[in-house]
Amino acid sequence: MHRQYRLTFQDKGDATKFVREVEQLKASYKPNDTISLQGFFHLILGFMGAIEFEFSETQLYNLGMFSQAITDFEAIYKQIKLKDIKYFLGYIVGYAKWNYEEGGADDPTKINAIKIMTVHRAKGLQFPVVFVPHLIEGLFPIRARNSNRWLIPTNLFNVQRYEGNLEDERRLFYVAITRSEKFLFLSTHQYKKNYPGLQNEPSRFLREFPQAKTLTQPIPDPTHREKLDLKLAAPLKRFATSYSDLRYYDHCPYDYKLRFIFGFNPEISIALGYGRSIHNILNIIHSKYLTNPPSDEEILKIVEQNFFLRYCTQEFIDRFKQSAIRIIKNYIERFSGEFNLILETEKQFEFALEQALISGQIDLIKKFNEKGELEAIEIVDFKERDLSEMTTDYVKQLRLYAIAAMRSLGFQPKRAVVHHLDEGTRSEVDISEEALKSMEFEVKETIENIISRRFPKKAKKKSCDICDWKWICTKREK
Numbered sequence: 001m002h003r004q005y006r007l008t009f010q011d012k013g014d015a016t017k018f019v020r021e022v023e024q025l026k027a028s029y030k031p032n033d034t035i036s037l038q039g040f041f042h043l044i045l046g047f048m049g050a051i052e053f054e055f056s057e058t059q060l061y062n063l064g065m066f067s068q069a070i071t072d073f074e075a076i077y078k079q080i081k082l083k084d085i086k087y088f089l090g091y092i093v094g095y096a097k098w099n100y101e102e103g104g105a106d107d108p109t110k111i112n113a114i115k116i117m118t119v120h121r122a123k124g125l126q127f128p129v130v131f132v133p134h135l136i137e138g139l140f141p142i143r144a145r146n147s148n149r150w151l152i153p154t155n156l157f158n159v160q161r162y163e164g165n166l167e168d169e170r171r172l173f174y175v176a177i178t179r180s181e182k183f184l185f186l187s188t189h190q191y192k193k194n195y196p197g198l199q200n201e202p203s204r205f206l207r208e209f210p211q212a213k214t215l216t217q218p219i220p221d222p223t224h225r226e227k228l229d230l231k232l233a234a235p236l237k238r239f240a241t242s243y244s245d246l247r248y249y250d251h252c253p254y255d256y257k258l259r260f261i262f263g264f265n266p267e268i269s270i271a272l273g274y275g276r277s278i279h280n281i282l283n284i285i286h287s288k289y290l291t292n293p294p295s296d297e298e299i300l301k302i303v304e305q306n307f308f309l310r311y312c313t314q315e316f317i318d319r320f321k322q323s324a325i326r327i328i329k330n331y332i333e334r335f336s337g338e339f340n341l342i343l344e345t346e347k348q349f350e351f352a353l354e355q356a357l358i359s360g361q362i363d364l365i366k367k368f369n370e371k372g373e374l375e376a377i378e379i380v381d382f383k384e385r386d387l388s389e390m391t392t393d394y395v396k397q398l399r400l401y402a403i404a405a406m407r408s409l410g411f412q413p414k415r416a417v418v419h420h421l422d423e424g425t426r427s428e429v430d431i432s433e434e435a436l437k438s439m440e441f442e443v444k445e446t447i448e449n450i451i452s453r454r455f456p457k458k459a460k461k462k463s464c465d466i467c468d469w470k471w472i473c474t475k476r477e478k
């Protein structure tokens, strides 16, 4: 352990202290105690000195990918006990090791950049220019494997299904060559690396390719040709984001970087899904009110059927459910008189803002008055108390939704309102032209900062104390 630790972290940190802290952590749990693997992971990184010195970018990408693998495991094996940690190790060695790519491939800021990926990973994607190199017989198509390698007798299952055959390889080649929108480059090479005397045979797929449609010789020197203006009319690919993501940049740009660039996942909150459940239930109730208002009994039934918390014990689920019922009943009691003004519920939007594509969902769009003119609508967003502690800036959120309602949905909202479900109150947000202009400017600036990879520290003790990364962030304010 001591040796490995020193090797990994170039002698920085105190290995003895690390071992002691891990032992203390282990001793504080009994075999039957439920544990949070993600929480353990963050703590262990902290013990290794993650808040004292910077990991390299590659290490952070890979640690972020490991964090993602933990979340995927916890999503299936909820409430893991300490004694069952061996199953997680089995998952890492037997599955994750082979099925998770190196971290960094999904970095959302790498737009309009060269992507290097396997053909399998490119399925469903398209690019203006595609290179398929290394087309060598025996590699693509791959040489048939030796069937003796199977531990199970091969007459007991369909071997071909698992080994693939020439036609599977041909289909894969078809996937590769149909990824290109404009130019496709296929290449092979003659000599084997480290074997100067031996020559490669070009792939049969390359030989079979219709020669009439290919350029196999260099084209004439294009120096004196008439040049076109190659300025792009629009970005080739946009940076996909949402307000839910951008708000982390406002909280702290470094928080955004750890979460979305390196891919770290926070510890799963037991209340995860609470807000989503309430939104889904309200959506059903709103829709029902338009045709046949549900009775109290039906409302309770809707809650029963649609309230889910994946990571909670039954005791907590019951408590959260009671709180949800109280909130929903209170909301209906006070505001059901206005339900006839509802125009759209859970309305999805997507609009381009310079290099970004912003998507989201507006909880409710209402006509402003009984006349029901489309010109006069009100957008509403529901807020229950933020159980994650990080408060959402609902003013910004509603302003962005107002812009979305105009750009993406063709509405002209006159009012934007937040329903604070817990308190049963509403607040109106200024969505005047001036306010929206300044909001748009702010969002553009944030997007520009993200794409240019500017993630300065914005550490304030208060933010750091409630931050998901307080155990692993070198920039934390103590």
Ligand code: SF4
Pocket (backbone or CB within 6 Å): 251, 252, 253, 254, 255, 457, 458, 459, 460, 463, 464, 467, 468, 469, 470, 473, 474, 475, 476, 477
């Ligand atoms: S711990 Fe502080 S500095 Fe680090 S990401 Fe969180 S808020 Fe930012």
